[in-house]
């Protein structure tokens with residue numbers, strides 16, 4: 033992985049003293065600019081998982097050994113099902129057993145599961161230590177590593193326990209996407225597609241023209257997709273870090289999606305798959321609320337399908353759907369609230385009656 037600094041792109045997240053840069057490019061581990069200005073400390077802990085550790089753990093540790101006296105590693109078991117208290121504790125065990133102090137820097141090397149857990153550990157270890165995101169999935173590069181949402185799951189609901197805590201930097205090395213399974217690449221495309229309908233119709237047009245190139249991992253297409261996604265996320269998070277309002281639009285498709293993940297059991301559907309199908313349902317809801325026309329719904333559904341994502345909901349009892357969605361963080365006074373498309377490129381948050389939501393789900397569930 034040799035650095036190609038000419039092509040490294042930067043996107044800034046502007047949050048006063050919590051501002052940071054996202055670096056997007058090739059060979060970032062070997063690029064001195066990747067590490068410049070990051071907190072200095074004796075100890076570093078790389079948090080990763082058992083799949084990513086053998087792929088990239090040694091390369092990162094080798095680079096970090098030039099900055100830290102001790103480079104420790106904890107490899108968590110791989111999977112959404114392990115994004116829980118018990119496995120979060122493995123990070124604290126390692127830090128405490130190794131005598132790591134409050135200057136220790138945590139490095140999240142992995143996808144969104146590792147990133148969310150490392151961020152939450154960094155937010156709470158000794159009341160807060162610095163951390164760096166090194167996202168290795170497309171989904172993590174375009175979404176989860178950026179913006180400071182950190183969390184673990186609870187059996188009753190997805191991402192229910194967590195904190196807002198910003199990283200010191202995000203290093204999106206596109207080289208690592210070469211080893212990502214196709215199914216995971218498609219899952220990442222769900223979060224890329226999301227940015228079009230909620231914020232940027234020109235980007236939606238671009239994705240439609242490049243979805244095949246993205247699935248074939250064309251480097252130029254991936255670079256643009258990661259950069260534009262991060263720019264849109266930076267724009268949203270810069271205005272509403274703690275989701276007082278606007279930031280909720282980033283959850284387009286997620287109310288339905290989180291219910292699928294929790295209802296089927298974490299890990300059955302990938303997060304991005306659940307979001308892909310959730311966007312189909314949320315678009316149907318937007319149509320039934322009279323906010324977008326059927327042509328827009330069909331267009332988005334076709335794109336989600338072309339990205340290799342499910343567009344039909346899993347069979348699940350309607351009461352179970354509603355129970356799971358009532359736990360959603362956007363719910364207010366028992367009313368489930370959804371991100372809807374309020375015209376192409378514009379999103380809003382709206383409540384909807386249980387009967388309407390049930391109709392939407394039934395319209396996209398295969399007969400059985």
Ligand code: NAD
Nearest residue numbers: 083110143144145168169171172175176181208211212303
């Ligand atoms: P993931 O972290 O489970 O990674 C997907 C799979 O790819 C795993 O098996 C992983 O081991 C493997 N993998 C990772 N990098 C690889 C590589 N380079 N080569 C080969 N295999 C690799 O899943 P994800 O899709 O990255 O993230 C989903 C998680 O992110 C969910 O828990 C979701 O809730 C969370 N999320 C958080 C935010 C946020 O703002 N914090 C936003 C979106 C999603």
Ligand code: GLY
Nearest residue numbers: 179181279282283
């Ligand atoms: N993925 C939603 C958010 O970061 O707000």
